[in-house]
Amino acid sequence: MRKGYFGEFGGQFVPELLMPPLLELEEALSEIVETPAFQDELTGYLQDYVGRPSPITFCRNLSARLGLDLWLKREDLNHTGAHKVNNTIGQALLTKRMGKSTLLAETGAGMHGVATATAAALLGLKCVVYMGAVDVERQNVNVRRMELLGAEVVAVQSGTRTLKDAINEALRRWIADQADTHYCFGTAAGPHPFPLLVRNFQAVISREARQQFLEKNAALPDVVVACVGGGSNAIGMFHHFVPDESVRIVGVEAAGTGEPGCYHSAPLNLGTNGVLHGMKSKLLQTPEGQILPSHSVSAGLDYPGVGPEHAMLHGQGRAHYGTCNDAQALEAFQTLSRTEGIIPALESSHALGWVMENARELRGKSVLVCLSGRGDKDMGIVEEYL
Amino acid sequence: MNVPADKLTRRIAEAAAKGRPALVPFLPAGYPHKDTFWQALVGLDTKGAAVIEIGMPFSDPVADGPVVERASLKALAEGVNLEWILTELQKREFRAGLVLMGYLNPVMQYGLERFAEDAAQAGVGGVILADLPYEEAGEVRAALDARGIALIPLVGLNTSAGRMALYAKEARGFAYFVSVLGTTGARDQLPGQVRSQLELAREVFDVPLALGFGLRHPDQLRKLAGLVDAAVFGSALIEHLDQGGTVGEFMDQWK
Numbered sequence: 001m002r003k004g005y006f007g008e009f010g011g012q013f014v015p016e017l018l019m020p021p022l023l024e025l026e027e028a029l030s031e032i033v034e035t036p037a038f039q040d041e042l043t044g045y046l047q048d049y050v051g052r053p054s055p056i057t058f059c060r061n062l063s064a065r066l067g068l069d070l071w072l073k074r075e076d077l078n079h080t081g082a083h084k085v086n087n088t089i090g091q092a093l094l095t096k097r098m099g100k101s102t103l104l105a106e107t108g109a110g111m112h113g114v115a116t117a118t119a120a121a122l123l124g125l126k127c128v129v130y131m132g133a134v135d136v137e138r139q140n141v142n143v144r145r146m147e148l149l150g151a152e153v154v155a156v157q158s159g160t161r162t163l164k165d166a167i168n169e170a171l172r173r174w175i176a177d178q179a180d181t182h183y184c185f186g187t188a189a190g191p192h193p194f195p196l197l198v199r200n201f202q203a204v205i206s207r208e209a210r211q212q213f214l215e216k217n218a219a220l221p222d223v224v225v226a227c228v229g230g231g232s233n234a235i236g237m238f239h240h241f242v243p244d245e246s247v248r249i250v251g252v253e254a255a256g257t258g259e260p261g262c263y264h265s266a267p268l269n270l271g272t273n274g275v276l277h278g279m280k281s282k283l284l285q286t287p288e289g290q291i292l293p294s295h296s297v298s299a300g301l302d303y304p305g306v307g308p309e310h311a312m313l314h315g316q317g318r319a320h321y322g323t324c325n326d327a328q329a330l331e332a333f334q335t336l337s338r339t340e341g342i343i344p345a346l347e348s349s350h351a352l353g354w355v356m357e358n359a360r361e362l363r364g365k366s367v368l369v370c371l372s373g374r375g376d377k378d379m380g381i382v383e384e385y386l
Numbered sequence: 387m388n389v390p391a392d393k394l395t396r397r398i399a400e401a402a403a404k405g406r407p408a409l410v411p412f413l414p415a416g417y418p419h420k421d422t423f424w425q426a427l428v429g430l431d432t433k434g435a436a437v438i439e440i441g442m443p444f445s446d447p448v449a450d451g452p453v454v455e456r457a458s459l460k461a462l463a464e465g466v467n468l469e470w471i472l473t474e475l476q477k478r479e480f481r482a483g484l485v486l487m488g489y490l491n492p493v494m495q496y497g498l499e500r501f502a503e504d505a506a507q508a509g510v511g512g513v514i515l516a517d518l519p520y521e522e523a524g525e526v527r528a529a530l531d532a533r534g535i536a537l538i539p540l541v542g543l544n545t546s547a548g549r550m551a552l553y554a555k556e557a558r559g560f561a562y563f564v565s566v567l568g569t570t571g572a573r574d575q576l577p578g579q580v581r582s583q584l585e586l587a588r589e590v591f592d593v594p595l596a597l598g599f600g601l602r603h604p605d606q607l608r609k610l611a612g613l614v615d616a617a618v619f620g621s622a623l624i625e626h627l628d629q630g631g632t633v634g635e636f637m638d639q640w641k
């Protein structure tokens with residue numbers, strides 16, 4: 001396999017000016033991240049600061065209603081309320097070891113921004129977060145959290161003013177500030193080595209979950225499910241299950257309003273091969289190669305691309321990728337809140353929504369869902385819709 | 387054989403022989419408007435451009451600053467696409483060498499072989515793809531090389547001698563030196579290390595060197611006399627047109 005590729009997907013499609021920091025990061029991945037000393041330090045922070053291991057929870061009430069065994073991997077219980085912190089603590093520790101002073105990040109829902117700002121505060125780093133102006137509006141609580149944590153939040157006014165444009169701006173900033181700044185990419189996408197680096201840090205989810213599930217059930221789950229934005233919680237949830245052939249792996253993309261012709265965020269289901277943000281992957285684009293706007297009720301899934309490893313798993317048929325639309329996600333959001341007393345993030349609600357929609361087919365099966373985050377941040381949006 | 391890439395080298399050398407850097411204006415295709423663009427191009431050609439760079443618009447131009455990005459999005463909104471650019475180019479002839487500059491994805495969707503073929507038909511001598519570093523460039527370079535079109539390398543202030551050498555081995559036409567650690571856009575001042583990096587690039591590359599990305603005033607070039615063979619200006623030209631200026635006036639001030 002070519003360096004930085006997952007099958008035919010991945011690569012490093014960036015301006016030459018970004019190659020030196022990417023090559024530096026590649027080296028840091030093998031020379032620093034993969035050493036026992038670094039892993040020990042990271043594990044310490046994950047335990048004592050993030051609160052890992054996160055538990056898995058059996059959903060008694062909802063399982064009975066759906067006729068299947070529903071388990072949740074509780075990434076919502078992490079400090080800052082989502083899986084994003086697994087990655088940001090890792091990258092922030094790496095940044096310190098690389099001798100850089102500043103963390104740069106993009107954010108959609110604001111969860112990665114908050115998690116980056118948190119890691120920066122903890123480790124004494126400066127933090128700059130780029131966020132689409134549309135997202136600044138719809139995820140305003142997270143903007144205030146980032147600012148409280150000492151980060152500078154830059155509202156991006158170009159293009160569609162969402163996550164894709166925030167990534168463009170962050171890449172531009174990184175070109176200029178690469179000497180003292182690390183780009184703390186928020187998902188398992190982008191140019192090599194980010195898809196590997198982020199998977200490395202998120203794989204803790206399935207390392208724990210597989211073990212926990214085996215301990216409680218003396219068997220592996222039948223189905224593992226996660227929502228897919230850029231793909232970091234999903235690849236983290238899938239990684240240690242990929243070799244288990246009996247386990248069905250399902251990623252869930254956001255189908256937007258679900259109406260034909262309307263924007264959505266499902267590049268694996270509805271996109272074509274292309275190059276964006278440094279990677280070859282599946283993209284929402286015109287036949288002429290212009291990137292299309294995406295839509296989802298959840299800002300964190302609102303992205304026209306997807307990490308290259310998912311594109312490979314999709315192509316191989318090892319993982320299947322379903323969809324869940326806005327209405328189904330909102331329904332799942334309410335259902336989990338009412339039946340289990342857990343308010344899920346709208347992103348995670350897409351994974352749950354897929355399970356609820358497909359309950360008949362999944363009857364009697366054990367289903368382990370990655371609850372990637374908690375839903376407090378989404379109260380404003382949900383109230384608008386309900 | 388008539389190799390399109392050689393025209394770029396030749397035009398730059400002709401200007402350099404007159405003791406000044408060759409002028410290489412950049413204009414996004416379809417700018418300022420779809421119907422006035424070709425007229426602007428003719429203006430640049432008759433006013434002494436050695437090479438003209440035509441921007442192929444892309445929705446997500448990460449190597450570009452706000453001026454070029456805005457111009458590209460506007461062109462897209464007016465329906466500019468590769469098909470239009472290449473078909474229209476085939477109808478025209480220019481004294482200046484022609485370079486297409488953009489990003490990989492639109493070219494990939496157009497079809498690499500088809501692109502190389504149509505570009506050659508249109509008299510294009512070089513192609514710059516801002517998001518295609520050495521490691522990923524093999525396939526594209528092969529397709530262009532087969533038609534005598536140069537894949538112009540971009541190098542900059544943080545490119546090591548080793549990486550420059552990789553590009554130099556394959557370079558034809560000219561090499562593009564990015565004068566700032568940043569995106570396109572005119573700046574009043576160029577960074578101090580430009581001189582020493584240019585000296586390095588001079589040693590490594592056999593093809594002519596063009597300097598671009600940050601240029602605003604002709605005097606920025608005077609200080610680098612002898613170190614560059616050509617000067618590329620994009621944002622400064624776009625800003626000039628935006629303020630109601632003409633292509634002719636703009637070219638005159640750089641002569």
Ligand SMILES: Cc1ncc(COP(=O)(O)O)c(C=O)c1O
Pocket residue numbers: 082083108109110111112186187188227228229230231232233234299300301345347348372373374
């Ligand atoms: C809670 C939550 N889940 C999922 C996502 C989607 O990202 P990814 O696909 O990288 O896990 C986000 C992104 O903001 C998020 O906040």
